[in-house]
Amino acid sequence: MQPSVSIQNLKLDFGSVSVLRDLNLDIGQGEFLVLLGSSGCGKSTLLNCIAGLLEPTEGAIHINGQNVTWAEPSDRGIGMVFQSYALYPQMTVEGNLTFGLKNAKMPKEEIKRRVARAAEVLQIEPLLKRKPAALSGGQRQRVAIGRALVRDVDVFLFDEPLSNLDAKLRADLRVEIKRLHQRLRNTMIYVTHDQVEAMTLADRIAIMKGGVVMQLDAPGVIYNKPANKYVADFIGSPSMNFFATTLDSTREPKVRIAGKDVYLTGYEFTRPGISGDVWFGIRPEHIVTGELADMAPAQFEVAAELAEPMGAETLIWSTLDGAPLRFRVDGQMTVSPGDMIRIGFDPARASIFDTVEELRI
Amino acid sequence: MADVTTTMQRPSPAHASGPKPRRAFSRRNIMIYSILFVLAVYYLLPFYVMLMTSLKGLTEIRTGNIFAPPVEITFEPWAKAWSTVCTGLNCDGLSRGFWNSVKITVPSVFFSITVASVNGYALSMWRFKGANVFFTILIIGAFIPYQVMIYPIVVLLREMGLYGNLGGLVLVHTIFGMPILTLLFRNYFSSVPEELFKAARVDGARFWTIYFKIMLPMALPIFVVAVILQTTAIWNDFLFGVIYTRPENYPMTVQLNNIVNSVTGVKEYNVNMAATLLSGVVPLTIYFLSGKLFVRGIAAGAVKG
Numbered sequence: 001m002q003p004s005v006s007i008q009n010l011k012l013d014f015g016s017v018s019v020l021r022d023l024n025l026d027i028g029q030g031e032f033l034v035l036l037g038s039s040g041c042g043k044s045t046l047l048n049c050i051a052g053l054l055e056p057t058e059g060a061i062h063i064n065g066q067n068v069t070w071a072e073p074s075d076r077g078i079g080m081v082f083q084s085y086a087l088y089p090q091m092t093v094e095g096n097l098t099f100g101l102k103n104a105k106m107p108k109e110e111i112k113r114r115v116a117r118a119a120e121v122l123q124i125e126p127l128l129k130r131k132p133a134a135l136s137g138g139q140r141q142r143v144a145i146g147r148a149l150v151r152d153v154d155v156f157l158f159d160e161p162l163s164n165l166d167a168k169l170r171a172d173l174r175v176e177i178k179r180l181h182q183r184l185r186n187t188m189i190y191v192t193h194d195q196v197e198a199m200t201l202a203d204r205i206a207i208m209k210g211g212v213v214m215q216l217d218a219p220g221v222i223y224n225k226p227a228n229k230y231v232a233d234f235i236g237s238p239s240m241n242f243f244a245t246t247l248d249s250t251r252e253p254k255v256r257i258a259g260k261d262v263y264l265t266g267y268e269f270t271r272p273g274i275s276g277d278v279w280f281g282i283r284p285e286h287i288v289t290g291e292l293a294d295m296a297p298a299q300f301e302v303a304a305e306l307a308e309p310m311g312a313e314t315l316i317w318s319t320l321d322g323a324p325l326r327f328r329v330d331g332q333m334t335v336s337p338g339d340m341i342r343i344g345f346d347p348a349r350a351s352i353f354d355t356v357e358e359l360r361i
Numbered sequence: 362m363a364d365v366t367t368t369m370q371r372p373s374p375a376h377a378s379g380p381k382p383r384r385a386f387s388r389r390n391i392m393i394y395s396i397l398f399v400l401a402v403y404y405l406l407p408f409y410v411m412l413m414t415s416l417k418g419l420t421e422i423r424t425g426n427i428f429a430p431p432v433e434i435t436f437e438p439w440a441k442a443w444s445t446v447c448t449g450l451n452c453d454g455l456s457r458g459f460w461n462s463v464k465i466t467v468p469s470v471f472f473s474i475t476v477a478s479v480n481g482y483a484l485s486m487w488r489f490k491g492a493n494v495f496f497t498i499l500i501i502g503a504f505i506p507y508q509v510m511i512y513p514i515v516v517l518l519r520e521m522g523l524y525g526n527l528g529g530l531v532l533v534h535t536i537f538g539m540p541i542l543t544l545l546f547r548n549y550f551s552s553v554p555e556e557l558f559k560a561a562r563v564d565g566a567r568f569w570t571i572y573f574k575i576m577l578p579m580a581l582p583i584f585v586v587a588v589i590l591q592t593t594a595i596w597n598d599f600l601f602g603v604i605y606t607r608p609e610n611y612p613m614t615v616q617l618n619n620i621v622n623s624v625t626g627v628k629e630y631n632v633n634m635a636a637t638l639l640s641g642v643v644p645l646t647i648y649f650l651s652g653k654l655f656v657r658g659i660a661a662g663a664v665k666g
Contacts (some may be wrong), residue, residue: 053559074565086560090578099574100564147564159556 002065002186004029005050005155010059011213012045019045020211023059030185034198037208038234041189046208047157050189051080063322064154074100076155079148083160085140087132093143094128097150111150118149121180138169145180158190162197174200195235201221207231225268225351229358232351238315238326240281240351245321247278247352247361255280255352258321262298266348270360278361281351284315287327287343296344307335316341415439415634422630438631442639446632448619449608455636457609459617462596463610463644464527469534470591474584477539481546482572484560496547503540511604518605525607532606542587549583550576585654590644593644613640 003026005016012020019042027033028264035043047056050061052073058071068076087096097118101111119125122142132140140159148156161177162170178201181188192198198205199219204215226232232240245255249272253264259281288296302325307316309330318325319342327343329335352361384390396420410427415438417431425432444454451457483489484496514533515524535556553576560573602612611619621633648655 050558051559051563053562072565073563078563080560080563082556082560084554084556086556088557088561088575099561099566103565103570128413143420147560152562 003027003062004031004064005189006062007046007050008060008062010049010061011057012042012049012054012246013057018211020049020056023211023213025190025206025213025216027187030187032181032188032190032201032203034202034205035189035191035208036193036195036198036205036234038193040255041208042211043193043208044159045192045211047159047189050076050155051157052076065224074103075337077153078155078157079151079153080157080159081141081144081148081161083163085132085137085144087140087143087147089132092129092131093124093135093146096143097128097146098192100147100151114150114152118146121149121183122146137165138173139172141165142176149184154187156186156188157271158188158192160192160276161190162192162194169303170194170197177201195237199235207234224349225270225360227360229279229281229353232353236285238284240283241287241320241323241325241327243280243321243323244277244355245280247275247280249273249275255347258299258300260298260300262347264347264350264352265297266346267350267352268348274354274361277355279355279358281353281354282345282347284326284328284347286349287325287345289327289329289341289343293342293354297346299342299344301342304335304339304341305337307337375464411634411638415631415638417631418630419627419631436453438629438635439639441629442620442632442636446620446636448611448616448623451609453529454518455613455620455639458611458613459639461527461606461610462613465530465534465602466592466595469531469538469595470588472531473535473542473591473623474587476535477542477587478538478546478577478580478584479572481548482550482576483568484543484547485550485553486576487508487568496543499540499543503544507537507600511600515604524605525610527606527610530601530605530610531613533601534598537601538591538594542591545587545590546580546583548579553579585651589647589655590650592647598645 004141005025005027007023007025010020010025011018023046035046037043039266045054050063052068052071056069060067062068063076063078073080087093088099091099094115097115099112101114115128116315119128122145124139124142124146127135127139127143132143135143141164144161158177162173165173174197177188177190181201190197190201202219205219205222207214207222209230215222215231217227222231223235226235229242230241233242243255243257245257248254248256253267253269253272254261255264255278256262262280300320302318302320304316304318308315308317309331313328313331314333314335316327316329316335318327329341335341353359354361385460413430414422414427416434417425418433418435418437421432442454443456445452446454448458480499484492518524518529518533521529545651555573558571561575566574597611597614598612599614599618603618605613606612606615617636620636
């Protein structure tokens, strides 16, 4: 099956600054792809290139098998939703929805039918006669999605659509976007810097840094088996704990942490047999305490330095082997600074990276 | 020590609740209002003298105090200034100049704003190649003194056959309004979110559709500012009017000068004052009618450079 969107050797320079470097990406039909990265990584630039709002320096973009590299945004079969909603302030909601269709000289009945359908899908029928200024943030973003919906396109582009909303509304609309995708089965490309949005929505996540895709995989793989240290550090909150240590693979593979040998039983090596300096990473949520710690293959005793109660759980800051260590305990447990806590983890769930290229071992 | 702390903190009285009461005659208010009053008097006094003088007869002017209100109010000088006072060979008063000024100002304002708004829109939204160079050149134009260009323009207009016509003067005003108006519109359109422009492009709108359907309706305040700036500037213009037109096409300002500065006969102060006030009526009316919009538009245009 041909990919829905295919990006080939895409390069974009702003003057001497290279924003996208030789980027290749294939997005399948009906796939929900999230472009994730910190600000300035080129994710929005890539989306604007796909939309045709920025011209690439080199490379080609195909949508549904058509080469659209030089096509106008409106001729590409895309709909786009922006962070600031970008609703036309002087038009009513209906005017906003129909603007693109009128530009395309579509017959009146067809416009009516499409607006009715979009309004029904997004439940904005009572708002059709209102101006954007009379809508709440969530309603505005729904109208903005509706504007993409009426165009009846194959590919939806979202540019941080939920970043301007408050936390609760963001969670609600996130679910709605997911529901919309399940109902419409369109290809969706979604730019965000929020990893929760990325993890919950995506079929696949592309993590970008400096104009390069660092890893492109399903959310579970990115979380459990990050391809490099940057991805490991970026995904997960609080982020992964790292220890600089030495990997010894001469016999049974092991690392040394705080004077103890930790045997990597069950760890799935990407590149077996390597020895030397490594980063050993373990996620805070994979560190257990209490009775569970006694059963864990690797066990340590650490002093709590700081406790951050979050309700359901408490985040403990501590130090192990000279490196900062974060882990979670039950929210009902009271921890004071200086308390000794017994922790444990399973090295099979760890991530190990070399210190040169910081790639997964 | 104890005294210092109590004066420093000054606790609220026990019954305090709601907004803090403010005294109308605080030292600060007296200062502000007296300065404002002095300034207002300073600017209004000449206007007062003009108005009073224009309503007096000549004998009363010669004998009386210039600040004294007229004993006998007469509208004779106003009528004379409007319809019968002589400038050169014409004796049909300022009315001729008034209609000339209207014929100059209306098309000049219309054309300069139309072109400048499209310029500003194109420069801020459609960053074409060389846009910055083009804009810089345009802005430099605003810094070249008019005097340098007077003679070359005379030659240009002559070659085009427009010299002495109202059409020629309209062209000159349109061109000279371009740098500052383009800057005004460019800055205003730069403050319009770029995503709005992108959304319109995704919706299939092209250059003119975006301009007319999206940008124009949003730019009303800045259009008001531009209309005010241009109307007052062109209405008050003297230099271009006197150079590029013939006597029968002279705008009101030139005619006013000719009336006030005529050296023959008796100086009719009351007619001169009435004529001056008549010339100022149009810009004044525009300011009074659109003061609020003007301030809002100036503020909106100044946000981003």
